[in-house]
Every structure is written in structure tokens, then in C-alpha cells.
Amino acid sequence: MTGTLFKDATIVTMDPALGDFPAADLLVEDGRIAAIGREIPAEGREVVDCRGRILIPGLVNAHMHTWQTALRAVASNWTLLEYFRHVHRGLATLFRPEDIHIATLAGGWNQINCGTTTLGDWCHNNPTPEHTDAAVDALFESGIRAVFLHGSPKPDPKPGQPHFSEVPHPRGEVERLLRGRLADRGGRVTLALAILGPHYSTLDVSMHDFRLAREFGLVASMHQGGGEARTPGGWDVLESSDLVGRGINIVHGHGLPAEQLDRFADLGVSFSVTPENEMTQGHGFPITGAVRRAGGTLSLGVDLESVLSGDMFTVARMALGMQRALDNDESRRSTGSIPETSTITTREALGWITIDGARALGIDDRTGSLTPGKQADLVLLRADDLNMWPVHDPVSSVVMQAGLANVDSVMVGGRFLKRHGRLLAGDIENRKQELAESGRRIVAEIRLREQTG
Structure with missing residues (x-):
């Protein structure tokens, strides 16, 4: 057959x-x-x-920190500031490679179960190559198509160590991954870079990381927003250095003025909005409408299963409903009535979680x-x-x-x-137990540290 x-x-x-x-x-x-x-x-x-x-x-989840699967709902009541403090400076520091593996495997399986076939796995808790390899191995094992966005941890520095914003993306790890399991640029799991960007790093680090991505021909994704920028005016310098264009992916995108969004859209920059989490944690209203007005490529992501569910149907409805509400409110304020017709169609919203998500990850030629x-x-x-x-x-x-x-x-x-209706994965029940044990250990250890520290 x-x-x-x-x-x-x-x-x-x-x-x-x-x-x-x-x-x-x-x-x-x-x-x-x-x-x-x-x-x-x-x-x-x-x-x-x-x-x-x-x-x-198949649906495309363009942005998710899959390594947090074992922490489901732990951060549901935290603002972004609490999340930084409790997760990046606390819980994340207790992850072993095996924790990264089971979280990524279970997270990948859940995405498949929910109808997602492509995952933008933004992995920024990999302090050692063993952590990185555990995540990559899990993506292959899960069966999902994935863009593995290699990032770096965000702990508080120990005495004598630089702040994470001063640490360039590790060239050696990029070269190692491209020599190893991620050597196939057209394979089911491919490499991209989860860099800090000017909002979360010094200008020197940003310049280094943007150039590194361009040298290797890799998509470079970075968070934008969530407090004051580490390098005010950094985007202007990067743009004037001809480093902003196709292959650059901006996550969240808050704090960018309209004229800059227009230029970025013209240059081919893509945007990944995570509407439910942005509204939950305090980023601000999603910039869905601003990206649309600029004509940019708009994709969507779950962001954090430590906060909310991994269902991309919900993400699309959340983005569509929120932007329609903002558009309707603007119309009422300016004209005294609601718009004559809907400002966004459901087909456009479906595009955000299919073809536009693939474009943002640089794989629309294959999915x-x-x-x-x-x-x-x-x-x-x-x-x-x-x-x-x-x-x-x-x-x-x-x-x-x-x-x-x-x-x-x-x-x-x-x-x-x-x-x-049945996920075709082996040993799910035992893996669920492994996931639960990982999450319980990490949460228990951080509570013990807080009590004794």
C-alpha cells in the first residue's frame, strides 16, 4: 500500500x-x-x-517555552515581574537535563494532541550543552516539526559573573549544533537563535548576536517589551547597521513606535504575539492591530504553559476577539458607533496560526x-x-x-x-509520572531554598 x-x-x-x-x-x-x-x-x-x-x-505555535511544561499553572497568578523573579532567578536554576527532556517531550506531545504540527520552541534554560541536547533529543522523539530556538538562561549573576545582558550568544554552541543533529537545514527539527535583542542586552551583545545569526543564515528571535529597555535606542543603531530585516522575529513587540513598526514590516521583520499571556502578565494589549496596520507578518504563540493552556485554537480566538474589541472601541470613540463590518476575518486569524506562523519561523516553503x-x-x-x-x-x-x-x-x-482521537505515542502514562515528579521536585526545592535562604 x-x-x-x-x-x-x-x-x-x-x-x-x-x-x-x-x-x-x-x-x-x-x-x-x-x-x-x-x-x-x-x-x-x-x-x-x-x-x-x-x-x-497543521497549526503553527510560533513561540513557546516548552521547557516549562512540568510547571503547568505554577505561574498563573504572577505578573511578568513576579515571573522573572520566581522562574528565571529561581525555578529555572534547578532544572537538570532530564527535566528539560521530559518537559519538552510532554510539551511536544501535547501540541500534537491539540492539533499543532509545528512548534517554535524558544529554549532559554540551557546552562550546559547537556541541557540543550536533552531538549533537541526530546523534539526528535516527540515527532513534531520544530524550530529549536537556542537561547540562554537568565539567572541572577553570582559574585564575579557578568549580568546575562552582557553575555554574547555562544558561537561554539551554534557551531556544535549545526555540526550535529541540527545539521540538516531542511530537516524536521531545525535551528534558530533565541537572542536577547536590544531590549534585554547591551548594544555590543545585540550587535554580536544579530551578526552571528546573519553569518549562519539563521532566524533570530527576541523578546521586546516588559519594562525599560536595557539599550534605549538600540533598534535605531541595529537598523542603521543594516542588521534588521528578513529573518528577524520580534516576540510581543511592545514599546515600538508606529513609524518603527512600519519600517520593520517593510524590511521583512516578522512578529510573534502571545495574546493571552501578554494580557495576563502585564505586557500590555497585544500589538495585533499595529502589526496589521503596518502590513507585517503576524504569527501567534502560547508562550507559557506555566501560566495557561497550550491550545492554539484558543490563542487564535483570543487574538481575534481582543483586536476586534479594540477596533470596535476605537470606532465608538471616533464615530459614536460600531464598525459597519468586522475589522478582521476569521480566515486571517486562521492564517496567523498556519501559513503566517510558518513564515515567521522561515519554513513556509515546506509547511x-x-x-x-x-x-x-x-x-x-x-x-x-x-x-x-x-x-x-x-x-x-x-x-x-x-x-x-x-x-x-x-x-x-x-x-x-x-x-x-488517540495520540500515537509510547508509554504516555509513565512519561506523565516522570513529568509530575520533575515538576514536584523543582517546586519543592525552590520552596526549601526560600525557607532556608
């Missing part, structure tokens, strides 16, 4: 040249999407009956839409479930009504990782 034929599905491709199909077939061969159309021959192929199902591209020739990263949703049926507008049904309960099957690179 060669290939898998998804038959009689409602297909939302997110490819503007292809559009959508109310009832069509999609053929997967050799890990890629081979064809979409009607009456594709089924002989010699596994046939998946998709009547009552919606087939969409993000159901385009023949791309990797077969896709999700099959049970649209005849009670919470979704009847379906009048498939895109709106996906964005506004779908969730984990509707995710029937998930495929990454032509391989089923979830089927008939």
Missing part, C-alpha cells in the same frame, strides 16, 4: 491560489502532499473516510498550507461533533468553535501522530 488518500473532506488549504474545497480528496505520498482534487484513484492506497470532517493545515509539494503536515477535525455541527462556513467553524475535542487525526511529514 503506497500513500494515504483523504477522501471526501472539506479542505481548507490556506493557499490563496488553491482556495477551499467543499468536498475533495487529498493524496499524501512520500511524506508530502501529492495532489488535491476530485476522484483521485484509491487503488493501492490507505483510504481515510473524511465525510463530516474538515482538513486543515503552513495544504499545497502540493509541501510536507504533509495536516489536521483532520470532526466537524460533525455536536459543538461544531452544522457547518456553514468551514473557516469560521474552525476558528470560532473547534478545539482539542474535535482533533481526530494529526499527521506530520506524512506520518500519523494522532489517529481517531
Whole structure:
């Protein structure tokens, strides 16, 4: 039997040249999407009956700190300032390589279970190469497609040590990773850099890190916002040095003036907004509308499972609803009435968690839409479930009504990782116990340290 034929599905491709199909077939061969159309021959192929199902591209979670999976809900009541203090200067310092591994593995599995096929894993708790390797190994083991964004820890410095903002990104680690398991630039797990940027580092460090990313042709992602900038005016210097452009990804993005956002969008900078966490922790209102007005590439992420859930359907609804509310409020203030029509469509919101997420991570040539020739990263949703049926507008049904309960099957690179509602991963129960033990130990040790310190 060669290939898998998804038959009689409602297909939302997110490819503007292809559009959508109310009832069509999609053929997967050799890990890629081979064809979409009607009456594709089924002989010699596994046939998946998709009547009552919606087939969409696999979701893209462009920004998540997956290493925090064992700390689920620990930080749910903390502001950003409390998070910095309790997590980066406390809990993070107690992680062993095995803690990073189980958190990343379980976090990757959960993303698959929720319909995400591509994860931007922003790993900034890797004080040793062993921690880094544990995270990378877990991503491979999980089966998810991932961009591993290699970062650096943020503890308080010990006597005689520099502050993390003064430490350049380690060239040796980048070279080591590119010689090893992340050598394949087109592989399922690839490398990018999670750098500090001018908001969290000195200008010298920022210049070094931006140049390092450009030298190796890697996406460079950095947080922007959350208090005063370490280097005021740093973006201006980087821009004048011709270091800001395609391949630069700004997370959150608060504090950037409109004219700078316009320039960055024109230069090809992408943005990753994490709406629910930004509103929860005190970053400010998500800059969704500002990026849209600038014409920039907008992607979305979960950010922190130590605060909230890992469900990208929820993230998309949160971003859409929040920005519509802001737009409606602006209209009321300026005209005295609500807008004549919605300012953002559900299709655009679905793009934020599919093709635009892939663009932000630099892998839209291989995933993000159901385009023949791309990797077969896709999700099959049970649209005849009670919470979704009847379906009048498939895109709106996906964005506004779908969730984990509707995710029937998930495929990454032509391989089923979830089927008939069941995650196809080995030894899940034992791994869950391992995850719980890791989280309990870390939390207990930090409490003991606080009591005795």
C-alpha cells in the first residue's frame, strides 16, 4: 500500500491560489502532499473516510517555552515581574537535563494532541550543552516539526559573573549544533537563535548576536517589551547597521513606535504575539492591530504553559476577539458607533496560526498550507461533533468553535501522530509520572531554598 488518500473532506488549504474545497480528496505520498482534487484513484492506497470532517493545515505555535511544561499553572497568578523573579532567578536554576527532556517531550506531545504540527520552541534554560541536547533529543522523539530556538538562561549573576545582558550568544554552541543533529537545514527539527535583542542586552551583545545569526543564515528571535529597555535606542543603531530585516522575529513587540513598526514590516521583520499571556502578565494589549496596520507578518504563540493552556485554537480566538474589541472601541470613540463590518476575518486569524506562523519561523516553503509539494503536515477535525455541527462556513467553524475535542487525526511529514482521537505515542502514562515528579521536585526545592535562604 503506497500513500494515504483523504477522501471526501472539506479542505481548507490556506493557499490563496488553491482556495477551499467543499468536498475533495487529498493524496499524501512520500511524506508530502501529492495532489488535491476530485476522484483521485484509491487503488493501492490507505483510504481515510473524511465525510463530516474538515482538513486543515497543521497549526503553527510560533513561540513557546516548552521547557516549562512540568510547571503547568505554577505561574498563573504572577505578573511578568513576579515571573522573572520566581522562574528565571529561581525555578529555572534547578532544572537538570532530564527535566528539560521530559518537559519538552510532554510539551511536544501535547501540541500534537491539540492539533499543532509545528512548534517554535524558544529554549532559554540551557546552562550546559547537556541541557540543550536533552531538549533537541526530546523534539526528535516527540515527532513534531520544530524550530529549536537556542537561547540562554537568565539567572541572577553570582559574585564575579557578568549580568546575562552582557553575555554574547555562544558561537561554539551554534557551531556544535549545526555540526550535529541540527545539521540538516531542511530537516524536521531545525535551528534558530533565541537572542536577547536590544531590549534585554547591551548594544555590543545585540550587535554580536544579530551578526552571528546573519553569518549562519539563521532566524533570530527576541523578546521586546516588559519594562525599560536595557539599550534605549538600540533598534535605531541595529537598523542603521543594516542588521534588521528578513529573518528577524520580534516576540510581543511592545514599546515600538508606529513609524518603527512600519519600517520593520517593510524590511521583512516578522512578529510573534502571545495574546493571552501578554494580557495576563502585564505586557500590555497585544500589538495585533499595529502589526496589521503596518502590513507585517503576524504569527501567534502560547508562550507559557506555566501560566495557561497550550491550545492554539484558543490563542487564535483570543487574538481575534481582543483586536476586534479594540477596533470596535476605537470606532465608538471616533464615530459614536460600531464598525459597519468586522475589522478582521476569521480566515486571517486562521492564517496567523498556519501559513503566517510558518513564515515567521522561515519554513513556509515546506509547511503552513495544504499545497502540493509541501510536507504533509495536516489536521483532520470532526466537524460533525455536536459543538461544531452544522457547518456553514468551514473557516469560521474552525476558528470560532473547534478545539482539542474535535482533533481526530494529526499527521506530520506524512506520518500519523494522532489517529481517531488517540495520540500515537509510547508509554504516555509513565512519561506523565516522570513529568509530575520533575515538576514536584523543582517546586519543592525552590520552596526549601526560600525557607532556608
